Amino acid sequence: MHPFFRWIIAVALLGAAVFWVVTIPGDVDEEALAGLEGDPTRGEGLFWAAGCANCHAAPGAEGEAKLVLAGGQKFPSPFGTFLAPNISPSEQGIGGWSLPDLARAMVKGVGREGEHLYPAFPYNSYDMAEMQDVADIHAYLQTLPPDATPSQPHEVGFPFNIRRSLGGWKMLFMREGWQVEDDLTDEQLRGRYLVEVMGHCGECHTPRNALGGWTSDWLAGAPAPDGKGRIPNITPGGLDWSEGDIAEYLKSGFTPEFDTAGGEMAVVVESTAMLTDEDRAAIAAYLKAVPPVEN
Amino acid sequence: MKITAKRVGLVLAASLAASSAFAASHAMEQQKAREDLMKVMGQNLGVLGKMAKGEVDFDGAAAAAAADALHEAAVKVLADDMWEEGIDSMSVDDSRALPEIWANYDDFKDKGATLIAAIEGAQAATGEGLQAVQASMGDLGGACGGCHKVYRAPEE
Known part of the structure; x- marks a missing residue:
C-alpha cells in the first residue's frame, strides 16, 4: 500500500477514536446521590419552577390534567420535530428510573440506555441543578398519576438522527458556568x-x-x-x-x-x-x- | 342603449369588485371592533391591576366601575356576531385571530364563559377590598391567557 494511503487510514482511525472518546456520554456521581433523600413537597415547587408539565403534559392539557405527564407534544425546529416523551411514573414513562437515572438525564443529557438525549430537553440549563433539587423532583414525579401512552420517536432526519454526534454538540456547546457572574445580591x-x-x-x-x-x-x-x-x-x-x-x-x-x-x-x-x-x-x-x- | 354581453360582464365585474371590497372592509371593521373592545378591557384591567400592584391607592368605587366596564366590554366582544368565520389572521392584515377558533368553536365559547366568570369574581371582589381584588387578578389573567395561548397568533 502506498504510504500516503496508510497515512489517510491512520488519520481517519485517529479521528474516529477521538470522536468516540469525546462523544462518550457523561455520568453522574452515584455515591453522592446515594446519600440524598428526596422531599416530594419541596419537589412540587421545583417541578413548577422547572416547567416539566409545560412540555411533558399531553397536547392541550389544562388544569389538573397537566399533572399527567403522558408526553406527545410536538416541538418543530430547524433540525426536525421533537416529541416530548412520557415521563409519568409508569412502565411507558420513567416509572423504573432511579435517582441517578433522572440526574444523568437532567444534568448530563443522557438517557437510561446510555444514549445522548437531544437538547430540546433543556439539560444545558439543568446541568447546574443542585443534586438535592433533582432528588426532590424525582420524589415528586413518583407521586403523579401514571399513564400508559407510549413515547413516540422524534421526527429527525440525517445527520441529526445519529445520537452519538450529540456528544460532539455537547462538547462544542454545553456551557461551562454561569452566564451572569457579576456581583449579584x-x-x-x-x-x-x-x-x-x-x-x-x-x-x-x-x-x-x-x-x-x-x-x-x-x-x-x-x-x-x-x-x-x-x-x-x-x-x-x-x-x-x-x-x-x-x-x-x-x-x-x-x-x-x-x-x-x-x-x-x-x-x-x-x-x-x-x-x-x-x-x-x-x-x-x-x-x-x-x-x-x-x- | 344596447345590452351587450360585454356590458353585462362589466357590470358584473364591477358589482363583484364592490362586494368583495365591501367584504374586505367589513372584515377590517370587525377586526378593529374586536381590538377596540379588547383595548377597553385592557384599560379597565389596568385600573384594577394598578391598585392590585400598589401603584395606585385602592378606591372601591373606581374599582367597581372598572370591573363593570370590563364586564360590559367582554360581553360585547364575546358575542357570536363579533367572530364571523373567515375574519382571521389568514385573511385580514393585522388580525391575530387564529382559524383554530372556528375549528374548536365550542371550546372558544367555553373559554369566553370562563372569562365572564372571572370578571364576575372581580366585580364581587371590588366590594370586599384590596386583597380580594389582588386575588382576583390571577383568575382574570388565567382567563385572558387561556384564550390567547391557543387562539391568538404571535406578534410579528
Missing part, C-alpha cells in the same frame, strides 16, 4: 438559579447558531423555532419593565399595558404562577442584572 443569585437553571429561560430567549448552540447574546431574543413570530429580548436592552411589572407578568400574565401573555409564554406563566412572590421577584431582580443587548 442574594436575591439576584436566587433569580439566577431560577432563570439560568430551573426555568431554563435561555432555551427559548437566547439566539442559537446554525448548529443550535447558544450565541453569546444571553436572553437577547430569537426567532421562534417553529418559524412563527419572535421570542422577545428580555435583557434590559429589550425589556424596560420595572421589576414589579416583570413579577406581575409571571404571576397573572398581564403586561404593564394589561395585554396578556400568549402562545408558549402563556403556558410558561401557568407554571411561574405557581412560584412564590419572592421567587418571581428574584427572577425580576436577576433579569435587571443581565448585560443589556440592543437589537
Whole structure:
C-alpha cells in the first residue's frame, strides 16, 4: 500500500477514536446521590419552577390534567420535530428510573440506555441543578398519576438522527458556568438559579447558531423555532419593565399595558404562577442584572 | 342603449369588485371592533391591576366601575356576531385571530364563559377590598391567557 494511503487510514482511525472518546456520554456521581433523600413537597415547587408539565403534559392539557405527564407534544425546529416523551411514573414513562437515572438525564443529557438525549430537553440549563433539587423532583414525579401512552420517536432526519454526534454538540456547546457572574445580591443569585437553571429561560430567549448552540447574546431574543413570530429580548436592552411589572407578568400574565401573555409564554406563566412572590421577584431582580443587548 | 354581453360582464365585474371590497372592509371593521373592545378591557384591567400592584391607592368605587366596564366590554366582544368565520389572521392584515377558533368553536365559547366568570369574581371582589381584588387578578389573567395561548397568533 502506498504510504500516503496508510497515512489517510491512520488519520481517519485517529479521528474516529477521538470522536468516540469525546462523544462518550457523561455520568453522574452515584455515591453522592446515594446519600440524598428526596422531599416530594419541596419537589412540587421545583417541578413548577422547572416547567416539566409545560412540555411533558399531553397536547392541550389544562388544569389538573397537566399533572399527567403522558408526553406527545410536538416541538418543530430547524433540525426536525421533537416529541416530548412520557415521563409519568409508569412502565411507558420513567416509572423504573432511579435517582441517578433522572440526574444523568437532567444534568448530563443522557438517557437510561446510555444514549445522548437531544437538547430540546433543556439539560444545558439543568446541568447546574443542585443534586438535592433533582432528588426532590424525582420524589415528586413518583407521586403523579401514571399513564400508559407510549413515547413516540422524534421526527429527525440525517445527520441529526445519529445520537452519538450529540456528544460532539455537547462538547462544542454545553456551557461551562454561569452566564451572569457579576456581583449579584442574594436575591439576584436566587433569580439566577431560577432563570439560568430551573426555568431554563435561555432555551427559548437566547439566539442559537446554525448548529443550535447558544450565541453569546444571553436572553437577547430569537426567532421562534417553529418559524412563527419572535421570542422577545428580555435583557434590559429589550425589556424596560420595572421589576414589579416583570413579577406581575409571571404571576397573572398581564403586561404593564394589561395585554396578556400568549402562545408558549402563556403556558410558561401557568407554571411561574405557581412560584412564590419572592421567587418571581428574584427572577425580576436577576433579569435587571443581565448585560443589556440592543437589537 | 344596447345590452351587450360585454356590458353585462362589466357590470358584473364591477358589482363583484364592490362586494368583495365591501367584504374586505367589513372584515377590517370587525377586526378593529374586536381590538377596540379588547383595548377597553385592557384599560379597565389596568385600573384594577394598578391598585392590585400598589401603584395606585385602592378606591372601591373606581374599582367597581372598572370591573363593570370590563364586564360590559367582554360581553360585547364575546358575542357570536363579533367572530364571523373567515375574519382571521389568514385573511385580514393585522388580525391575530387564529382559524383554530372556528375549528374548536365550542371550546372558544367555553373559554369566553370562563372569562365572564372571572370578571364576575372581580366585580364581587371590588366590594370586599384590596386583597380580594389582588386575588382576583390571577383568575382574570388565567382567563385572558387561556384564550390567547391557543387562539391568538404571535406578534410579528
